[in-house]
Amino acid sequence: MSEIMSHAIEALNARLPEGFDGTAKFEITGEGSIMIDENGAHEGDGDADITMIASADTFRGILEGDVNPTMAFMSGKLKIEGNMGMAMKLGAALS
DSSP states (O other), rough: OOOHHHHHHHHHHHTTTTTSSSEEEEEEETEEEEEEEETTEEOOOOOOOOOEEEOOOHHHHHHHHOHHHHHHHHSEEEEEEHHHHHHHHHHHOOO
């Protein structure tokens, strides 16, 4: 597992200590995928209620609080596939 993936999983688990009600997948371009569910964040690639796709830089910025997830989506830096209501819930948890 790359350093970027390890850092992202650690940061997501810190922000979502009780996991997430549903399933979400983050596809980090050129790195891999992270799944988030009721058990927390872990490396994996499966079906999810929502999939968010971003570069490593954008994803890092979201996790560090430098990039607003809504603004990243509006500017095209973050692509979202699936349940938009769940995307808003996850975005609020990450803000």
